[in-house]
Amino acid sequence: MPKSKRNKQVTLSKTKKKGRDHKEGIVNSIKDASEKYSSVYVFSFENMRNQKLKEFREQLKSSSRFFLGSNKVMQVALGRSPSDEIRPGLYKLSKLLRGDAGMVFTNLDKGEVERLFNEFEEYDFARTGTIATEKVDLKEGPLEQFTHEMEPFLRKQGMPVRLNKGVVELVSDYVVCEEGKPLSPEAARILRLLGIKMATFRLHLICRWSPEEFELYIDGPDDSDVEGS
Structure with a gap:
């Protein structure tokens, strides 16, 4: 049986805003989640509304765990290459954690996760800089x-x-x-x-990982690199 990489030490020297203890706590939580849950998804978001996301997270609390924040810290936790990934194939997710993105570890089946994300849509008042959807x-x-x-x-x-x-x-x-x-x-x-209301808060699935497979939902500029790595 291959040796678990979950307890491997990682460096956080390149991420310095919130304090080492806080970042190490996130890294350890992600490592624990990678063992506890059956699959993990990377998703992007637009027109984020914190209260609405909090309600969505609460809805899935018993079966899932969300991580949002510093992409760099999440990438470090997952591993950026096969040599430092915490489970086989998870480094591919770190390559897709860019911009407005997050992760959800879950025990829900694939169809249920896809349904929940596809149906999630919340309308709200637009903020400065939002592109107007009508005159x-x-x-x-x-x-x-x-x-x-x-x-x-x-x-x-x-x-x-x-x-x-x-x-x-x-x-x-x-x-x-x-x-x-x-x-x-x-x-x-x-x-x-x-x-x-001109703003719509949406979540978009980018990819899915399980011990059996890695699947892309959205084409991106580096997807061929991710698949081929």
Whole structure:
């Protein structure tokens, strides 16, 4: 039987932000999870919403464990090459931990994990810099959805408004945002006031590892290198 690599010492000298003890704790937790759970997935995310992710993690708490944070620390824990990986084939996952990504170790079967991730979708108000999914323009005239106290705030956001007999009125047509263009801070605030949600928090499976196989879900620039390594 091959010797377990789980207790192999690793260096964290290149990751220095949160303190050695904290990072070593994450590394050890990932090593423990690699033994406890039957499979592990790398996933990416867009428009992260921490509270929604917390709820999703809580839903899977009894069967799974999530890891998000420093990609470098997670890569060190998994191993970056066959020579330092903690289980055969896990180093391939470290090559795919890039950008907005995380891991989930789980005992759920493959079909259930795929269903849960594919169905996960949460709409929320967009933040500054988000690409607008539609054009929003307001026509000249009364804006009865706003109280008169809101008029100074709306004016500060660049909207051409005035009070007319206690009613907020737009004195000319106003484009809040254009489809396909990043939202300004002012546009993001106005869309929130209008109740228009343009951000969708999604999770995308990138790859799956189990002792029996390694599977890619999303093609990427280095996938041939990962498969061929």
